[in-house]
Amino acid sequence: MEEVKSEKIFIISIDDDVDFNLLLSNRLKNHGIKIITTSTAIEFADTLKSNPTPDLCIVDLNLTERPGAGLTLIEAMTIKYPQLPIFVMSRRRDGADIIAALEAGALDYLSKPLDVDLLLSKIEHNLKTKVENFVQLPLLKIANFASNCTLFANFKIREINEFGIILDCVNFMAKGAMVKLFGEIISEIFQEESVLLRVHDVTLQRETGRFYSFLEFASEDQRLNQSVRNWLDDQLGSGILQKS
Amino acid sequence: MSIKGRDILMIDDDPSITALVGKVLENVGLLFRIATGLEQAFYSLRVQIPHLIILDLMLGNEESGLTFLERRRLDPQLNAIPVIILSAVKEKKVVNRALSYEGVDYLLKPLNAKLLLQRVRKNLLGVAAKRVVFADEDRPAVLAQIDGQVESINEVSCTVLAGMKMQVDAPVKIKSSFFENFFGDNVQFITMGQSEFVEDGQFRARILFRGITEEQARKIRLAKWKK
Numbered sequence: 440m441e442e443v444k445s446e447k448i449f450i451i452s453i454d455d456d457v458d459f460n461l462l463l464s465n466r467l468k469n470h471g472i473k474i475i476t477t478s479t480a481i482e483f484a485d486t487l488k489s490n491p492t493p494d495l496c497i498v499d500l501n502l503t504e505r506p507g508a509g510l511t512l513i514e515a516m517t518i519k520y521p522q523l524p525i526f527v528m529s530r531r532r533d534g535a536d537i538i539a540a541l542e543a544g545a546l547d548y549l550s551k552p553l554d555v556d557l558l559l560s561k562i563e564h565n566l567k568t569k570v571e572n573f574v575q576l577p578l579l580k581i582a583n584f585a586s587n588c589t590l591f592a593n594f595k596i597r598e599i600n601e602f603g604i605i606l607d608c609v610n611f612m613a614k615g616a617m618v619k620l621f622g623e624i625i626s627e628i629f630q631e632e633s634v635l636l637r638v639h640d641v642t643l644q645r646e647t648g649r650f651y652s653f654l655e656f657a658s659e660d661q662r663l664n665q666s667v668r669n670w671l672d673d674q675l676g677s678g679i680l681q682k683s
Numbered sequence: 684m685s686i687k688g689r690d691i692l693m694i695d696d697d698p699s700i701t702a703l704v705g706k707v708l709e710n711v712g713l714l715f716r717i718a719t720g721l722e723q724a725f726y727s728l729r730v731q732i733p734h735l736i737i738l739d740l741m742l743g744n745e746e747s748g749l750t751f752l753e754r755r756r757l758d759p760q761l762n763a764i765p766v767i768i769l770s771a772v773k774e775k776k777v778v779n780r781a782l783s784y785e786g787v788d789y790l791l792k793p794l795n796a797k798l799l800l801q802r803v804r805k806n807l808l809g810v811a812a813k814r815v816v817f818a819d820e821d822r823p824a825v826l827a828q829i830d831g832q833v834e835s836i837n838e839v840s841c842t843v844l845a846g847m848k849m850q851v852d853a854p855v856k857i858k859s860s861f862f863e864n865f866f867g868d869n870v871q872f873i874t875m876g877q878s879e880f881v882e883d884g885q886f887r888a889r890i891l892f893r894g895i896t897e898e899q900a901r902k903i904r905l906a907k908w909k910k
Contacts (some may be wrong), residue, residue, distance in 0.1 A: 454844040460907065537869045537894045549896030556902055561837045564875055564891050578835035579907045583863065586833040588859035590845050596821035600814030602688055607822060609850055612829070613884040616846025622825035633828075638846070658688035668690075668731065671813040 448568060450474040453483040453491065453512070453678070454499035461554070463497075466555045471571035472562075479506060480512060487516075493523070494566055497549075500540060501528035510543055517544030524565060526558075526579065594652075601668055603639060603655040612638045612652045620654070627636065628670045686807045687712030691729065694724045694751065695739035695769070700794060704737060704769070705897050707796045710804065721747050725754075733764060735803060736805040740781065749777070752784045762786070765806040769794065833861050837907070838900040840875065840891045848878040849888045857890070865906075866892075866899040 450472060454460055460476035467577065475490070475534050477483040484537070487493070487562055500509035513525055527540040530551045537548045547561050559573045598605040604620070612618065616638045625634055636654035656663055695701050695847030696719040705715045707894055716733075718724035720742055740748030755761040768781050768800065771792040781787055783866055788802055817823065855872050862870075871893040878886040 445893040446790050530711065537896065541871065541894055544892070548894045548896070552897075554897055554900065557838055557897070560837075564839060567876075576838045576839060577907070578840075578888055579903070580835045581833055585685075586859070586861050588831050588833050588843060588845075588846060588857050589856070590829050590831050590849075592826050592829070592847070595827055596817060596825060597818045597822060599711040599813045606825070606827070608827075611848040613886065615884045619828040620825045621828065622823060624823040625825060635765040654690060658714065661714065664688055664690075664714065665731070668813070671815060672732075673730070674815050675808060675813060 446567070448562065448570065449490070449493045450495045451477065451483065451486050451493045451498060452497035452499075453477045453480070453502070454497075454500070455479070455503055459499075460553070462553060466553070470559060470573055480508065482555070491520070494568075495524050495526060495562065497526045497528060497674045498545070500527050500536060501531065510539060513540065513545055526561065526565075528553075550574070569627070580619070595649060599624075599628070599667065599671070601656075601664075601671060603653055604636065606652045606654060608650045608652050611650050611659045612641060614638050614641060618654055629666050686804055689807050689810075690714045690716070690733040691735050691803070692727055692733040692736060693737040694718045694748070695737070695744055696704070696720060696743065697739070698775065700769075700792070703794060703796075704799065707800060711800065713803070721751055721754075724751065724826075728761065732760065735806055736766045736770050737799075737803075738766050738770075738773050740777065751778060752781060752787065756784055765810060767797070767799070767806060769834050793849070795891060798833055804867055812876075830907060831857075832885065833859055836865075836903060838903050839895070840889055843888050843890055844881060845883050845888070846884050846886070848880075848886045849874045849890075851877055855888075855890065865902045866895060869894050871898070 440660050444458055452460065452463060454476065457478060460478060464474050464476055475486055476514070483546060489636065498509055509527070513527065515521060516525060524546045525544065526547050526549055527545040527637045528549045528551055529536055538547055540672040549558055549561065556576060557571045562569050562578050563575065592610055594606045594608045596604055597607045617635060618632050618638060619635045621633045626632060636656065639655035640651055640653040641650050656667060673677055690806055691713050693701055693704055694717065701717045716727060718727045731798045737821045738751060739746050742748060748770065752766070762785060765786045765788070766867040767788045767790060769790050769792060772778065773791060778789055782789055788806060790799060790802060808883045829845055829847050831843050834844050843857065851874060853874050855874055857872050873889050875889040881887050
């Protein structure tokens with residue numbers, strides 16, 4: 440089997456469509472990428488054995504050797520070569536196929552017919568490398584009104600006090616950011632599905648590299664403050680003052 | 684440390700003074716409530732323990748402020764609450780008796796708002812906040828939701844502005860009606876590299892689409908050409 444010694448991006452692919460293999464090889468050659476195309480599982484395995492550290496493997500999901508051969512191959516590769524990035528290609532546009540491929544261990548998914556720009560862009564981003572003679576796909580700037588989004592992250596609560604909640608986070612949250620919290624304990628304290636709080640302060644825990652973010656209760660929200668103080672009283676056992 | 688949100692109970696039967704003190708304290712973000720006599724005060728204390736009490740000595744023309752202090756002394760929970768006496772009484776014997784109780788400060792009327800605030804701040808900072816700290820293995824989980832903005836997009840990635848710095852090269856969950864124009868649930872989002880600090884309160888993250896189909900990429904491309 441052919442052995443490659445080079446600093447160029449090196450790819451091994453498997454597809455039983457010989458014409459497609461030729462097309463892929465020619466198109467990637469223009470960008471200084473070395474690719475060995477194979478068309479059977481045995482040929483692919485032998486090539487990989489001789490060249491165990493390609494930068495990327497591209498696997499056709501619809502190999503005709505037998506049904507599900509592509510998926511089986513990906514699963515086997517992720518066990519034997521866990522660090523090897525794999526792209527999957529397929530003529531089908533079925534969402535279930537994509538999810539199955541990603542769950543089997545593929546890094547990304549590309550549809551046929553081949554879109555070289557997409558492929559090269561994904562190679563650059565996923566391999567964190569620069570492809571020769573390729574200009575990244577330009578970004579379209581979005582008008583403000585059309586572009587709101589919501590990000591979600593899972594955190595743990597380190598402390599609840601009368602003035603706010605301290606979260607244990609891997610993410611750094613900016614002071615002043617508004618954060619909505621959901622969870623069983625939130626419902627328990629506030630009798631609401633969620634509570635909206637402002638990040639007041641963030642400290643870095645040097646030993647762990649994690650952040651403690653202090654989210655402050657709004658002082659003017661009497662109901663919120665009352666709820667947390669009642670909960671704290673219950674937890675701390677101080678309860679309501681007894682008449683002397 | 685901020686004193687905002689702390690709860691002050693004022694025991695005084697003079698509405699002009701309680702209105703003035705209330706204004707001063709609420710202006711700095713403190714919660715303020717009033718009791719005009721001892722029984723109302725004890726009722727209020729049964730409902731909620733304040734962080735600080737401001738007390739007039741002469742309630743209903745009797746020295747019932749001192750009665751309050753005596754009852755307070757007998758209750759450990761009440762005795763832990765600092766008291767600032769705000770009174771026109773200057774008689775040395777009375778002042779000394781008041782100051783003999785634990786955790787009591789004394790200010791003379793007429794009201795000096797600046798001085799009152801100083802003493803309030805000083806006394807509040809000495810009060811430990813109630814808190815529950817969770818051991819590592821018992822920390823309750825919460826889902827945090829932060830609003831952001833999709834700033835730009837191409838066929839394989841987008842940039843997002845948000846008040847949170849994302850983890851490097853990690854999956855991220857994003858919901859946006861904007862994305863729904865282009866793709867459904869098949870696309871995963873992975874951060875690329877470090878988030879970039881943009882301005883106070885904002886970071887820019889580059890996010891890679893994983894699993895986008897050629898048809899979906901084409902929709903984005905068409906949107907770009909239209910622009």
